[in-house]
Amino acid sequence: MYDVAIIGAGVTGSAIARELSRYQANICVIEREEDVCGGTSKANSAIIHAGFDAAPGSLKARLNVRGNQMMDALAKELDIPFLRNGSLVTCTKDQDRGGLCALLEKGRKNGVPDLRILERDELAALEPNIGDDVVCALYAPTGGIVCPFHMTMAYAENACVNGVTFFLNTKVTSIRKAETGYTIETTHTDTGEAETFLAKTVVNAAGVYADTFNNMVSSHKIHITARKGEYCLLDKDAGTHVSHTIFQLPSKMGKGVLVTPTVHGNLLVGPTAVDVENKEAVNTTQDGLDALSRTASLSVKNLPMRQVITSFAGLRAHEDGDDFVIGEAPDAKGFINAAGIESPGLSSAPAIGEMVAELVRGLLSLSEKPDFVAERKGILRPETLSMEERNRLIRENPAYGNIICRCEMITEGEILDAIHRPLGARSLDGVKRRTRAGMGRCQAGFCSPRTMEILEREVPMRMFDITKNGVGSNIVVGVNKEI
Numbered sequence: 001m002y003d004v005a006i007i008g009a010g011v012t013g014s015a016i017a018r019e020l021s022r023y024q025a026n027i028c029v030i031e032r033e034e035d036v037c038g039g040t041s042k043a044n045s046a047i048i049h050a051g052f053d054a055a056p057g058s059l060k061a062r063l064n065v066r067g068n069q070m071m072d073a074l075a076k077e078l079d080i081p082f083l084r085n086g087s088l089v090t091c092t093k094d095q096d097r098g099g100l101c102a103l104l105e106k107g108r109k110n111g112v113p114d115l116r117i118l119e120r121d122e123l124a125a126l127e128p129n130i131g132d133d134v135v136c137a138l139y140a141p142t143g144g145i146v147c148p149f150h151m152t153m154a155y156a157e158n159a160c161v162n163g164v165t166f167f168l169n170t171k172v173t174s175i176r177k178a179e180t181g182y183t184i185e186t187t188h189t190d191t192g193e194a195e196t197f198l199a200k201t202v203v204n205a206a207g208v209y210a211d212t213f214n215n216m217v218s219s220h221k222i223h224i225t226a227r228k229g230e231y232c233l234l235d236k237d238a239g240t241h242v243s244h245t246i247f248q249l250p251s252k253m254g255k256g257v258l259v260t261p262t263v264h265g266n267l268l269v270g271p272t273a274v275d276v277e278n279k280e281a282v283n284t285t286q287d288g289l290d291a292l293s294r295t296a297s298l299s300v301k302n303l304p305m306r307q308v309i310t311s312f313a314g315l316r317a318h319e320d321g322d323d324f325v326i327g328e329a330p331d332a333k334g335f336i337n338a339a340g341i342e343s344p345g346l347s348s349a350p351a352i353g354e355m356v357a358e359l360v361r362g363l364l365s366l367s368e369k370p371d372f373v374a375e376r377k378g379i380l381r382p383e384t385l386s387m388e389e390r391n392r393l394i395r396e397n398p399a400y401g402n403i404i405c406r407c408e409m410i411t412e413g414e415i416l417d418a419i420h421r422p423l424g425a426r427s428l429d430g431v432k433r434r435t436r437a438g439m440g441r442c443q444a445g446f447c448s449p450r451t452m453e454i455l456e457r458e459v460p461m462r463m464f465d466i467t468k469n470g471v472g473s474n475i476v477v478g479v480n481k482e483i
Contacts, residue, residue, distance in 0.1 A: 048346070054110065426459060
Protein backbone atom coordinates (compact mmCIF):
# COMPACT_ATOMS: atom_id res chain seq x y z
CA MET A 1 0.00 0.00 0.00
CA TYR A 2 1.44 3.34 -1.08
CA ASP A 3 0.64 6.51 0.78
CA VAL A 4 0.63 8.42 -2.50
CA ALA A 5 0.46 7.28 -6.12
CA ILE A 6 1.13 10.00 -8.69
CA ILE A 7 -0.11 9.37 -12.22
CA GLY A 8 2.16 11.06 -14.75
CA ALA A 9 5.88 11.85 -14.78
CA GLY A 10 5.77 15.07 -16.73
CA VAL A 11 6.94 18.32 -15.22
CA THR A 12 3.81 18.61 -13.04
CA GLY A 13 3.91 15.05 -11.67
CA SER A 14 7.67 15.18 -11.18
CA ALA A 15 7.52 18.54 -9.38
CA ILE A 16 4.83 17.15 -7.07
CA ALA A 17 6.90 14.01 -6.47
CA ARG A 18 9.92 16.08 -5.54
CA GLU A 19 7.97 18.23 -3.08
CA LEU A 20 6.30 15.18 -1.51
CA SER A 21 9.66 13.45 -1.15
CA ARG A 22 10.39 15.96 1.63
CA TYR A 23 8.02 13.95 3.82
CA GLN A 24 8.09 10.53 5.45
CA ALA A 25 5.77 8.66 3.10
CA ASN A 26 5.73 5.72 0.68
CA ILE A 27 5.33 7.36 -2.74
CA CYS A 28 5.29 6.09 -6.31
CA VAL A 29 4.95 7.66 -9.74
CA ILE A 30 3.22 5.69 -12.51
CA GLU A 31 4.12 6.71 -16.09
CA ARG A 32 3.08 5.06 -19.33
CA GLU A 33 6.09 6.31 -21.33
CA GLU A 34 9.54 4.71 -21.19
CA ASP A 35 11.03 7.80 -19.58
CA VAL A 36 10.05 10.84 -17.59
CA CYS A 37 9.25 13.94 -19.65
CA GLY A 38 7.66 11.84 -22.40
CA GLY A 39 4.51 13.88 -23.12
CA THR A 40 3.67 17.58 -23.16
CA SER A 41 6.72 18.38 -21.04
CA LYS A 42 9.08 17.46 -23.87
CA ALA A 43 7.34 19.59 -26.52
CA ASN A 44 6.58 23.13 -25.40
CA SER A 45 7.90 26.68 -25.62
CA ALA A 46 10.41 26.30 -22.74
CA ILE A 47 9.27 29.63 -21.33
CA ILE A 48 9.07 30.82 -17.74
CA HIS A 49 6.25 33.33 -18.11
CA ALA A 50 6.23 36.53 -16.10
CA GLY A 51 2.52 36.12 -15.25
CA PHE A 52 0.72 39.01 -16.95
CA ASP A 53 -1.60 37.02 -19.21
CA ALA A 54 -3.75 34.96 -16.81
CA ALA A 55 -6.98 36.34 -15.37
CA PRO A 56 -6.44 38.00 -11.98
CA GLY A 57 -7.57 35.73 -9.17
CA SER A 58 -7.18 32.55 -11.20
CA LEU A 59 -4.98 29.64 -10.22
CA LYS A 60 -3.01 30.22 -13.41
CA ALA A 61 -2.19 33.77 -12.33
CA ARG A 62 -1.31 32.96 -8.72
CA LEU A 63 0.78 29.87 -9.44
CA ASN A 64 2.52 31.39 -12.46
CA VAL A 65 3.79 34.36 -10.46
CA ARG A 66 4.80 32.16 -7.52
CA GLY A 67 6.53 29.65 -9.81
CA ASN A 68 8.42 32.43 -11.56
CA GLN A 69 9.63 33.76 -8.21
CA MET A 70 10.94 30.31 -7.24
CA MET A 71 13.01 29.71 -10.37
CA ASP A 72 16.33 31.33 -9.45
CA ALA A 73 16.73 29.34 -6.24
CA LEU A 74 15.35 26.19 -7.87
CA ALA A 75 17.75 26.39 -10.82
CA LYS A 76 20.68 26.69 -8.43
CA GLU A 77 19.47 23.91 -6.14
CA LEU A 78 18.76 21.42 -8.95
CA ASP A 79 21.53 22.57 -11.30
CA ILE A 80 19.38 23.33 -14.33
CA PRO A 81 19.94 25.99 -17.03
CA PHE A 82 17.72 29.06 -16.55
CA LEU A 83 18.01 32.60 -17.90
CA ARG A 84 15.89 35.67 -17.20
CA ASN A 85 16.08 37.10 -20.70
CA GLY A 86 12.86 39.14 -20.38
CA SER A 87 9.81 39.03 -22.64
CA LEU A 88 8.11 41.43 -25.03
CA VAL A 89 4.50 41.37 -26.22
CA THR A 90 4.33 43.24 -29.49
CA CYS A 91 1.57 45.46 -30.88
CA THR A 92 1.56 46.38 -34.58
CA LYS A 93 0.11 49.48 -36.19
CA ASP A 94 -2.96 47.47 -37.20
CA GLN A 95 -3.68 46.22 -33.67
CA ASP A 96 -5.44 47.85 -30.76
CA ARG A 97 -2.97 49.32 -28.32
CA GLY A 98 -5.67 48.94 -25.71
CA GLY A 99 -5.01 45.20 -25.67
CA LEU A 100 -1.47 45.86 -24.53
CA CYS A 101 -2.66 48.26 -21.82
CA ALA A 102 -5.11 45.61 -20.63
CA LEU A 103 -2.25 43.10 -20.32
CA LEU A 104 -0.23 45.65 -18.36
CA GLU A 105 -3.12 46.16 -15.95
CA LYS A 106 -3.69 42.41 -15.54
CA GLY A 107 0.00 41.88 -14.87
CA ARG A 108 0.04 44.55 -12.19
CA LYS A 109 -3.02 43.02 -10.51
CA ASN A 110 -1.27 39.63 -10.60
CA GLY A 111 1.77 41.09 -8.86
CA VAL A 112 4.21 40.96 -11.79
CA PRO A 113 7.02 43.44 -11.06
CA ASP A 114 8.56 46.11 -13.31
CA LEU A 115 6.13 45.87 -16.23
CA ARG A 116 6.14 48.77 -18.69
CA ILE A 117 5.27 49.62 -22.28
CA LEU A 118 8.15 50.42 -24.61
CA GLU A 119 7.70 52.69 -27.62
CA ARG A 120 9.18 51.94 -31.04
CA ASP A 121 12.56 53.64 -30.64
CA GLU A 122 13.44 51.99 -27.32
CA LEU A 123 12.10 48.68 -28.54
CA ALA A 124 14.17 48.73 -31.74
CA ALA A 125 17.29 49.52 -29.71
CA LEU A 126 16.65 46.40 -27.60
CA GLU A 127 15.70 44.19 -30.55
CA PRO A 128 17.02 45.37 -33.95
CA ASN A 129 15.08 42.62 -35.73
CA ILE A 130 11.70 43.62 -34.33
CA GLY A 131 9.04 43.73 -37.05
CA ASP A 132 8.75 46.93 -39.08
CA ASP A 133 5.05 47.30 -38.25
CA VAL A 134 5.54 46.90 -34.48
CA VAL A 135 4.85 50.23 -32.78
CA CYS A 136 5.13 49.30 -29.10
CA ALA A 137 5.46 46.32 -26.76
CA LEU A 138 4.84 45.28 -23.18
CA TYR A 139 8.17 44.58 -21.48
CA ALA A 140 8.38 42.04 -18.65
CA PRO A 141 11.97 41.73 -17.38
CA THR A 142 11.14 38.76 -15.12
CA GLY A 143 10.27 36.50 -18.05
CA GLY A 144 12.76 33.71 -18.65
CA ILE A 145 13.76 30.60 -20.58
CA VAL A 146 14.58 27.13 -19.28
CA CYS A 147 15.26 23.62 -20.56
CA PRO A 148 12.02 21.66 -19.95
CA PHE A 149 13.86 18.33 -20.25
CA HIS A 150 16.40 19.19 -17.61
CA MET A 151 13.79 20.78 -15.37
CA THR A 152 11.54 17.71 -15.42
CA MET A 153 14.40 15.25 -15.05
CA ALA A 154 15.92 17.22 -12.21
CA TYR A 155 12.65 17.02 -10.27
CA ALA A 156 12.33 13.30 -10.99
CA GLU A 157 15.95 12.43 -10.18
CA ASN A 158 15.82 14.36 -6.93
CA ALA A 159 12.54 12.68 -5.98
CA CYS A 160 14.07 9.28 -6.78
CA VAL A 161 17.13 9.98 -4.63
CA ASN A 162 14.75 10.91 -1.82
CA GLY A 163 12.93 7.58 -1.98
CA VAL A 164 10.15 7.97 -4.58
CA THR A 165 9.69 4.85 -6.73
CA PHE A 166 9.07 5.35 -10.47
CA PHE A 167 7.21 2.77 -12.55
CA LEU A 168 7.88 3.56 -16.22
CA ASN A 169 6.27 1.82 -19.21
CA THR A 170 3.25 1.39 -16.94
CA LYS A 171 -0.14 2.46 -18.30
CA VAL A 172 -3.03 3.05 -15.92
CA THR A 173 -6.14 1.30 -17.23
CA SER A 174 -8.57 1.90 -14.37
CA ILE A 175 -8.92 3.52 -10.96
CA ARG A 176 -11.63 2.68 -8.46
CA LYS A 177 -12.38 3.58 -4.89
CA ALA A 178 -11.38 1.01 -2.30
CA GLU A 179 -12.06 0.67 1.40
CA THR A 180 -8.85 2.42 2.43
CA GLY A 181 -8.03 4.47 -0.67
CA TYR A 182 -7.82 3.53 -4.34
CA THR A 183 -7.09 0.49 -6.48
CA ILE A 184 -5.12 1.30 -9.62
CA GLU A 185 -4.99 -1.27 -12.41
CA THR A 186 -2.09 -1.00 -14.87
CA THR A 187 -0.60 -2.75 -17.86
CA HIS A 188 3.08 -2.82 -18.80
CA THR A 189 3.30 -1.22 -22.23
CA ASP A 190 6.03 -3.59 -23.41
CA THR A 191 5.19 -6.99 -21.90
CA GLY A 192 1.44 -6.54 -21.44
CA GLU A 193 1.77 -7.75 -17.87
CA ALA A 194 -0.92 -6.47 -15.49
CA GLU A 195 -0.11 -5.01 -12.08
CA THR A 196 -2.32 -3.63 -9.33
CA PHE A 197 -1.35 -0.72 -7.08
CA LEU A 198 -3.06 0.24 -3.82
CA ALA A 199 -2.76 3.81 -2.59
CA LYS A 200 -4.27 5.88 0.21
CA THR A 201 -4.21 8.95 -2.03
CA VAL A 202 -3.90 9.50 -5.76
CA VAL A 203 -2.50 12.58 -7.49
CA ASN A 204 -3.82 12.88 -11.02
CA ALA A 205 -1.15 14.62 -13.13
CA ALA A 206 -1.92 12.78 -16.35
CA GLY A 207 -1.89 15.71 -18.80
CA VAL A 208 -4.39 15.37 -21.64
CA TYR A 209 -5.76 12.20 -20.03
CA ALA A 210 -6.39 13.72 -16.60
CA ASP A 211 -10.10 14.05 -17.32
CA THR A 212 -10.34 10.31 -18.02
CA PHE A 213 -9.00 9.42 -14.59
CA ASN A 214 -10.98 12.05 -12.71
CA ASN A 215 -14.17 10.87 -14.36
CA MET A 216 -13.52 7.27 -13.28
CA VAL A 217 -13.92 8.16 -9.59
CA SER A 218 -15.88 11.41 -9.46
CA SER A 219 -19.33 12.55 -10.57
CA HIS A 220 -17.90 16.07 -10.86
CA LYS A 221 -16.75 15.65 -14.44
CA ILE A 222 -14.02 17.63 -16.13
CA HIS A 223 -13.33 17.78 -19.85
CA ILE A 224 -9.93 18.32 -21.44
CA THR A 225 -9.34 19.21 -25.07
CA ALA A 226 -5.98 18.45 -26.62
CA ARG A 227 -4.68 21.67 -28.18
CA LYS A 228 -1.89 20.99 -30.64
CA GLY A 229 1.01 23.37 -31.08
CA GLU A 230 3.62 23.00 -33.83
CA TYR A 231 7.14 24.42 -33.57
CA CYS A 232 10.26 24.96 -35.64
CA LEU A 233 13.71 24.80 -34.06
CA LEU A 234 16.45 26.73 -35.82
CA ASP A 235 20.19 26.18 -35.85
CA LYS A 236 22.48 27.86 -33.34
CA ASP A 237 23.65 30.23 -36.07
CA ALA A 238 20.20 31.81 -35.74
CA GLY A 239 20.21 31.81 -31.95
CA THR A 240 21.08 35.50 -31.56
CA HIS A 241 18.43 36.78 -33.99
CA VAL A 242 16.53 37.98 -30.91
CA SER A 243 17.61 38.11 -27.28
CA HIS A 244 14.21 38.41 -25.59
CA THR A 245 11.17 36.17 -25.90
CA ILE A 246 8.97 37.92 -28.45
CA PHE A 247 5.22 37.31 -28.07
CA GLN A 248 2.28 38.64 -30.04
CA LEU A 249 -0.96 39.92 -28.52
CA PRO A 250 -2.73 36.82 -27.16
CA SER A 251 -6.06 35.47 -28.36
CA LYS A 252 -8.61 33.09 -26.84
CA MET A 253 -6.53 30.20 -28.24
CA GLY A 254 -3.37 31.17 -26.40
CA LYS A 255 -0.40 33.50 -26.37
CA GLY A 256 0.17 33.36 -30.10
CA VAL A 257 3.30 32.55 -32.07
CA LEU A 258 6.51 33.45 -30.26
CA VAL A 259 10.13 33.78 -31.30
CA THR A 260 12.66 33.08 -28.57
CA PRO A 261 16.24 32.08 -27.99
CA THR A 262 16.70 28.84 -26.07
CA VAL A 263 19.03 28.23 -23.15
CA HIS A 264 21.10 26.02 -25.45
CA GLY A 265 21.65 28.73 -28.07
CA ASN A 266 19.05 27.83 -30.72
CA LEU A 267 16.07 29.87 -31.92
CA LEU A 268 12.53 28.56 -31.40
CA VAL A 269 9.45 29.62 -33.38
CA GLY A 270 5.91 28.53 -32.46
CA PRO A 271 3.40 27.33 -31.52
CA THR A 272 0.30 27.05 -33.62
CA ALA A 273 -2.93 26.36 -31.72
CA VAL A 274 -5.42 23.84 -33.09
CA ASP A 275 -7.88 21.80 -31.03
CA VAL A 276 -7.74 18.11 -31.95
CA GLU A 277 -9.83 15.09 -30.94
CA ASN A 278 -6.93 12.63 -31.05
CA LYS A 279 -4.91 12.91 -27.84
CA GLU A 280 -1.94 11.27 -29.58
CA ALA A 281 -1.87 13.69 -32.54
CA VAL A 282 1.69 14.99 -32.23
CA ASN A 283 2.31 15.04 -35.99
CA THR A 284 3.38 18.21 -37.73
CA THR A 285 1.58 19.50 -40.83
CA GLN A 286 2.77 21.51 -43.81
CA ASP A 287 -0.02 24.04 -43.27
CA GLY A 288 0.92 24.46 -39.63
CA LEU A 289 4.62 24.97 -40.30
CA ASP A 290 3.90 27.38 -43.15
CA ALA A 291 1.63 29.38 -40.84
CA LEU A 292 4.42 29.70 -38.27
CA SER A 293 6.71 31.46 -40.69
CA ARG A 294 4.00 33.86 -41.90
CA THR A 295 2.71 34.71 -38.44
CA ALA A 296 6.08 35.05 -36.72
CA SER A 297 7.23 37.54 -39.35
CA LEU A 298 4.63 40.02 -38.07
CA SER A 299 6.65 40.53 -34.88
CA VAL A 300 10.20 39.62 -35.98
CA LYS A 301 11.64 40.42 -39.39
CA ASN A 302 14.23 38.56 -41.47
CA LEU A 303 13.63 35.26 -39.67
CA PRO A 304 16.19 32.79 -41.09
CA MET A 305 13.68 29.98 -41.60
CA ARG A 306 16.06 28.21 -43.98
CA GLN A 307 18.03 27.31 -40.87
CA VAL A 308 15.29 25.10 -39.40
CA ILE A 309 16.92 21.87 -38.24
CA THR A 310 13.79 20.14 -36.94
CA SER A 311 10.08 20.62 -36.33
CA PHE A 312 7.87 19.05 -33.69
CA ALA A 313 4.42 19.27 -32.11
CA GLY A 314 3.10 19.04 -28.58
CA LEU A 315 -0.34 18.88 -26.98
CA ARG A 316 -1.61 21.22 -24.27
CA ALA A 317 -4.30 20.07 -21.85
CA HIS A 318 -7.02 22.73 -22.16
CA GLU A 319 -9.82 22.33 -19.61
CA ASP A 320 -13.23 23.80 -20.43
CA GLY A 321 -13.09 26.15 -17.45
CA ASP A 322 -9.89 27.74 -18.83
CA ASP A 323 -8.02 27.40 -15.55
CA PHE A 324 -5.95 24.81 -13.72
CA VAL A 325 -8.02 22.21 -11.86
CA ILE A 326 -6.10 21.56 -8.65
CA GLY A 327 -7.50 20.04 -5.49
CA GLU A 328 -9.35 17.13 -4.01
CA ALA A 329 -12.33 15.92 -6.03
CA PRO A 330 -15.44 16.87 -3.98
CA ASP A 331 -16.85 13.34 -3.89
CA ALA A 332 -13.60 11.36 -3.99
CA LYS A 333 -11.68 11.81 -0.76
CA GLY A 334 -7.94 11.45 -1.29
CA PHE A 335 -8.13 11.86 -5.08
CA ILE A 336 -6.29 15.07 -5.93
CA ASN A 337 -6.35 16.58 -9.40
CA ALA A 338 -3.54 18.52 -11.00
CA ALA A 339 -5.44 18.77 -14.28
CA GLY A 340 -5.84 21.23 -17.13
CA ILE A 341 -2.17 22.17 -16.79
CA GLU A 342 -1.61 24.05 -20.03
CA SER A 343 0.43 27.23 -20.41
CA PRO A 344 1.71 28.61 -18.05
CA GLY A 345 2.09 25.09 -16.65
CA LEU A 346 5.87 24.86 -17.00
CA SER A 347 6.26 28.20 -15.22
CA SER A 348 3.79 27.17 -12.53
CA ALA A 349 5.20 23.68 -11.90
CA PRO A 350 7.27 24.60 -8.82
CA ALA A 351 4.25 26.27 -7.22
CA ILE A 352 1.89 23.44 -8.22
CA GLY A 353 4.31 21.04 -6.54
CA GLU A 354 4.16 23.12 -3.37
CA MET A 355 0.39 23.39 -3.42
CA VAL A 356 -0.35 19.71 -4.01
CA ALA A 357 2.28 18.54 -1.53
CA GLU A 358 0.70 20.74 1.13
CA LEU A 359 -2.74 19.26 0.37
CA VAL A 360 -1.42 15.70 0.67
CA ARG A 361 0.59 16.51 3.78
CA GLY A 362 -2.58 17.73 5.45
CA LEU A 363 -4.65 14.73 4.39
CA LEU A 364 -2.11 12.18 5.61
CA SER A 365 -0.59 14.17 8.49
CA LEU A 366 2.90 13.68 7.08
CA SER A 367 6.09 14.59 8.92
CA GLU A 368 9.16 16.08 7.27
CA LYS A 369 12.23 13.93 6.65
CA PRO A 370 15.25 14.92 8.65
CA ASP A 371 17.53 13.64 5.87
CA PHE A 372 15.88 15.18 2.78
CA VAL A 373 18.47 15.85 0.05
CA ALA A 374 17.57 19.16 -1.57
CA GLU A 375 20.41 19.47 -4.07
CA ARG A 376 20.97 17.61 -7.32
CA LYS A 377 23.95 17.85 -9.63
CA GLY A 378 23.39 17.78 -13.37
CA ILE A 379 25.51 16.10 -16.03
CA LEU A 380 28.98 17.59 -16.25
CA ARG A 381 29.64 19.50 -19.48
CA PRO A 382 33.39 19.61 -20.21
CA GLU A 383 32.88 22.79 -22.25
CA THR A 384 32.13 24.64 -19.00
CA LEU A 385 35.63 23.88 -17.69
CA SER A 386 38.88 25.68 -18.28
CA MET A 387 41.32 23.95 -20.62
CA GLU A 388 43.46 22.92 -17.67
CA GLU A 389 40.45 21.44 -15.85
CA ARG A 390 39.27 19.69 -19.00
CA ASN A 391 42.67 18.11 -19.61
CA ARG A 392 42.78 16.92 -16.02
CA LEU A 393 39.29 15.42 -16.39
CA ILE A 394 40.29 13.55 -19.56
CA ARG A 395 43.41 12.18 -17.92
CA GLU A 396 41.31 10.88 -15.04
CA ASN A 397 38.51 9.60 -17.30
CA PRO A 398 39.40 9.26 -21.01
CA ALA A 399 35.69 8.90 -21.91
CA TYR A 400 35.44 12.68 -21.60
CA GLY A 401 37.91 13.00 -24.46
CA ASN A 402 35.88 10.79 -26.82
CA ILE A 403 33.44 12.94 -28.84
CA ILE A 404 30.28 11.00 -29.75
CA CYS A 405 28.04 13.82 -31.05
CA ARG A 406 30.03 16.16 -33.27
CA CYS A 407 27.27 18.74 -33.72
CA GLU A 408 26.84 19.39 -30.00
CA MET A 409 30.32 18.14 -28.97
CA ILE A 410 28.92 15.60 -26.52
CA THR A 411 31.39 13.13 -25.07
CA GLU A 412 31.12 9.48 -24.13
CA GLY A 413 31.60 10.52 -20.51
CA GLU A 414 28.40 12.58 -20.59
CA ILE A 415 26.45 9.72 -22.15
CA LEU A 416 27.76 7.31 -19.51
CA ASP A 417 26.57 9.74 -16.83
CA ALA A 418 23.14 9.95 -18.51
CA ILE A 419 22.81 6.15 -18.47
CA HIS A 420 24.04 5.51 -14.94
CA ARG A 421 22.45 8.36 -12.99
CA PRO A 422 19.12 7.94 -11.16
CA LEU A 423 16.34 7.12 -13.67
CA GLY A 424 19.04 6.76 -16.30
CA ALA A 425 18.49 6.87 -20.06
CA ARG A 426 17.41 3.66 -21.79
CA SER A 427 16.71 4.99 -25.30
CA LEU A 428 18.21 7.32 -27.89
CA ASP A 429 15.77 10.08 -26.94
CA GLY A 430 16.52 9.47 -23.27
CA VAL A 431 20.20 10.13 -23.97
CA LYS A 432 19.34 13.06 -26.22
CA ARG A 433 17.18 14.85 -23.67
CA ARG A 434 19.79 14.45 -20.95
CA THR A 435 22.89 15.33 -22.96
CA ARG A 436 21.75 16.90 -26.30
CA ALA A 437 23.52 14.14 -28.25
CA GLY A 438 21.49 14.08 -31.46
CA MET A 439 19.96 17.56 -31.16
CA GLY A 440 22.34 19.34 -33.52
CA ARG A 441 22.36 20.05 -37.24
CA CYS A 442 22.55 16.44 -38.41
CA GLN A 443 19.75 15.40 -36.01
CA ALA A 444 21.51 12.24 -34.80
CA GLY A 445 22.62 11.09 -38.25
CA PHE A 446 26.20 10.59 -37.06
CA CYS A 447 25.96 9.77 -33.37
CA SER A 448 23.01 7.34 -33.21
CA PRO A 449 25.01 4.14 -33.98
CA ARG A 450 27.71 5.08 -31.50
CA THR A 451 25.17 5.96 -28.80
CA MET A 452 23.45 2.60 -29.41
CA GLU A 453 26.75 0.78 -28.93
CA ILE A 454 27.18 2.52 -25.58
CA LEU A 455 23.63 1.65 -24.49
CA GLU A 456 24.14 -1.98 -25.55
CA ARG A 457 27.34 -2.20 -23.52
CA GLU A 458 26.43 -0.18 -20.44
CA VAL A 459 22.80 -0.96 -19.59
CA PRO A 460 23.37 -3.70 -20.84
CA MET A 461 20.70 -4.41 -23.46
CA ARG A 462 20.41 -6.14 -26.79
CA MET A 463 20.81 -3.98 -29.87
CA PHE A 464 17.38 -5.25 -30.99
CA ASP A 465 15.82 -3.82 -27.81
CA ILE A 466 17.18 -0.31 -28.19
CA THR A 467 14.48 2.15 -29.21
CA LYS A 468 14.24 5.76 -30.21
CA ASN A 469 11.64 6.53 -27.55
CA GLY A 470 10.02 3.39 -26.21
CA VAL A 471 7.74 0.60 -27.36
CA GLY A 472 7.33 0.36 -31.13
CA SER A 473 10.28 2.58 -32.06
CA ASN A 474 13.01 -0.06 -32.28
CA ILE A 475 16.00 0.94 -34.39
CA VAL A 476 17.32 -2.50 -35.37
CA VAL A 477 14.53 -4.87 -36.39
CA GLY A 478 16.39 -7.72 -38.09
CA VAL A 479 19.58 -9.07 -39.60
CA ASN A 480 20.16 -9.08 -43.36
CA LYS A 481 23.20 -11.33 -43.27
CA GLU A 482 24.92 -13.28 -40.54
CA ILE A 483 28.59 -12.40 -40.19
